[in-house]
Amino acid sequence: MSEWWTYSLRDFLLFSPRTYYRLFELYNEAIWPAHVAAVALGLASLFLIRRGDGRAIAAIFAALWLWIAVAFHLERYATINWAATCFAAAFALQGALLLWTGVGRAALPIRLDFVGRAGFALFLFALVVQPAIGALLRNWRQVELFGLAPDPTALATLGALVMAERIHWHLLVVPLLWCVISGLTLIAMEASDAFVALALAALALLLAAWKTVAATRDAR
Amino acid sequence: MAATATASAFASPILTRPIRTSGEALPAIGLGSWITFNVGDDIAARESCTAVMRAFFAAGGRMIDSSPMYGSSQEVIGYGIKKAGNAQRLFSTTKIWISGGSNGPAQIEESRRLWGVPKFDLLQVHNLLSWEEHLPTLFAMKSQGTLRYVGITTSHGRRHDELERIMRSQPIDFIQVTYNVASREVESRILPLAAERKIAVIINRPFEGGDLIAATQGRPLPAFAAELGAKSWAQLMLKFIVSHPAVTCPIPATTRIDHAQENLAAAHMPLPDRAMRARIVAAVGA
Numbered sequence: 169m170s171e172w173w174t175y176s177l178r179d180f181l182l183f184s185p186r187t188y189y190r191l192f193e194l195y196n197e198a199i200w201p202a203h204v205a206a207v208a209l210g211l212a213s214l215f216l217i218r219r220g221d222g223r224a225i226a227a228i229f230a231a232l233w234l235w236i237a238v239a240f241h242l243e244r245y246a247t248i249n250w251a252a253t254c255f256a257a258a259f260a261l262q263g264a265l266l267l268w269t270g271v272g273r274a275a276l277p278i279r280l281d282f283v284g285r286a287g288f289a290l291f292l293f294a295l296v297v298q299p300a301i302g303a304l305l306r307n308w309r310q311v312e313l314f315g316l317a318p319d320p321t322a323l324a325t326l327g328a329l330v331m332a333e334r335i336h337w338h339l340l341v342v343p344l345l346w347c348v349i350s351g352l353t354l355i356a357m358e359a360s361d362a363f364v365a366l367a368l369a370a371l372a373l374l375l376a377a378w379k380t381v382a383a384t385r386d387a388r
Numbered sequence: 389m390a391a392t393a394t395a396s397a398f399a400s401p402i403l404t405r406p407i408r409t410s411g412e413a414l415p416a417i418g419l420g421s422w423i424t425f426n427v428g429d430d431i432a433a434r435e436s437c438t439a440v441m442r443a444f445f446a447a448g449g450r451m452i453d454s455s456p457m458y459g460s461s462q463e464v465i466g467y468g469i470k471k472a473g474n475a476q477r478l479f480s481t482t483k484i485w486i487s488g489g490s491n492g493p494a495q496i497e498e499s500r501r502l503w504g505v506p507k508f509d510l511l512q513v514h515n516l517l518s519w520e521e522h523l524p525t526l527f528a529m530k531s532q533g534t535l536r537y538v539g540i541t542t543s544h545g546r547r548h549d550e551l552e553r554i555m556r557s558q559p560i561d562f563i564q565v566t567y568n569v570a571s572r573e574v575e576s577r578i579l580p581l582a583a584e585r586k587i588a589v590i591i592n593r594p595f596e597g598g599d600l601i602a603a604t605q606g607r608p609l610p611a612f613a614a615e616l617g618a619k620s621w622a623q624l625m626l627k628f629i630v631s632h633p634a635v636t637c638p639i640p641a642t643t644r645i646d647h648a649q650e651n652l653a654a655a656h657m658p659l660p661d662r663a664m665r666a667r668i669v670a671a672v673g674a
Contacts, residue, residue, distance in 0.1 A: 191428065
């Protein structure tokens with residue numbers, strides 16, 4: 169599209185808000201009872217964080233990113249948004265990177281220092297509060313759950329990544345980009361919770377930068 | 389608000405406009421599918437779209453416009469054509485939207501499969517994308533009888549210089565541009581040139597993407613609307629567009645049966661004259 173910068177955000181929106189949220193409703197209906205497994209994996213992640221087992225957490229998150237790439241983006245979102253095949257590829261890439269860095273190289277040990285605790289709060293928000301906001305604002309059938317829907321999974325991943333002993337910036341790229349894309353989509357739809365993902369992604373970015381700067385200073 | 393329009397509910401027949409290169413008459417209101425028909429696999433929503441199409445055909449409509457860019461819209465239209473039961477007079481209109489001329493034929497065939505039609509009435513190059521490469525394909529299809537009309541589109545008032553060059557140099561049948569009470573750039577050059585070159589004109593964004601409907605929501609209709617038989621702001625705005633002598637048809641999109649009927653009802657006499665058109669612009673406040 170030439171002169172794309174002269175279009176408004178709304179001009180890029182391919183679907184109505186009603187269609188977008190119905191997508192989650194139909195997705196939730198189709199994958200039930202995967203929700204039970206997603207909640208169990210969320211709770212298991214809490215336990216693993218307490219144990220500091222970054223390798224197991226990375227394995228869980230990698231599996232969830234790969235699931236969302238296929239079950240949500242390719243199977244569902246692609247029916248109303250041709251860009252979703254690119255999103256699926258990005259989510260699959262993130263799953264592969266988590267496996268390589270977090271499982272293969274075991275490079276994500278948990279450290280609950282100040283930034284780590286903030287990351288834990290972000291993780292809890294994505295696990296509990298974010299799905300509740302969407303369910304309260306709209307319809308519980310359209311709930312977006314951690315592990316099944318992209319937004320809470322991306323935010324929870326950002327939380328987990330800033331809990332790691334060292335910030336691995338290559339793992340932050342896809343979750344941050346997704347939060348921006350999703351946030352802009354919600355803004356275009358004039359969703360009242362549009363700024364949640366954007367604001368929390370910005371917070372995660374700040375925390376990651378803070379941790380990197382502090383680590384560099386400590387190393388001198 | 390809704391006019392309960394069927395083809396037989398009006399004293400006057402639905403207004404038609406000739407496609408100037410052939411003389412074929414087209415109803416003066418079509419149906420767009422941007423956003424509204426992109427409902428994916430949602431069967432309930434597909435049935436709603438089918439009901440809108442059924443109402444559109446029942447009220448005398450013919451042209452439905454779509455594009456490969458519009459997500460699942462083409463597939464949903466194909467679903468509706470099969471199920472509506474009254475799509476015999478459909479004037480199928482879609483676009484080619486892909487970089488590179490060699491990719492065009494495959495996309496056209498995929499669109500045809502999604503619509504489930506033997507051939508398209510009109511294929512347009514979407515937003516002038518790779519138009520130099522796609523137009524020869526479309527002209528070849530027309531000469532072979534696998535396509536009836538060739539067109540080119542733009543929107544939001546963009547790239548009118550390039551559009552004008554194409555209108556002057558290429559034997560196209562249709563252009564599609566943005567025109568409404570708020571966006572009237574095409575009045576100065578594009579519409580007069582279309583009349584001069586005998587090119588039919590489809591109008592997109594007749595309500596400025598819904599902004600004009602939102603802006604007039606809750607405001608009382610001006611008294612002169614009754615003189616035009618307009619029962620809503622939407623009808624008034626459509627009559628403004630239809631009354632331009634160079635315009636063939638606007639293509640408002642909707643998800644509602646009553647709005648589809650209301651839109652079609654605007655394609656009946658009387659239409660505003662020049663003075664009345666100015667009053668419509670002033671009344672909308674655009």
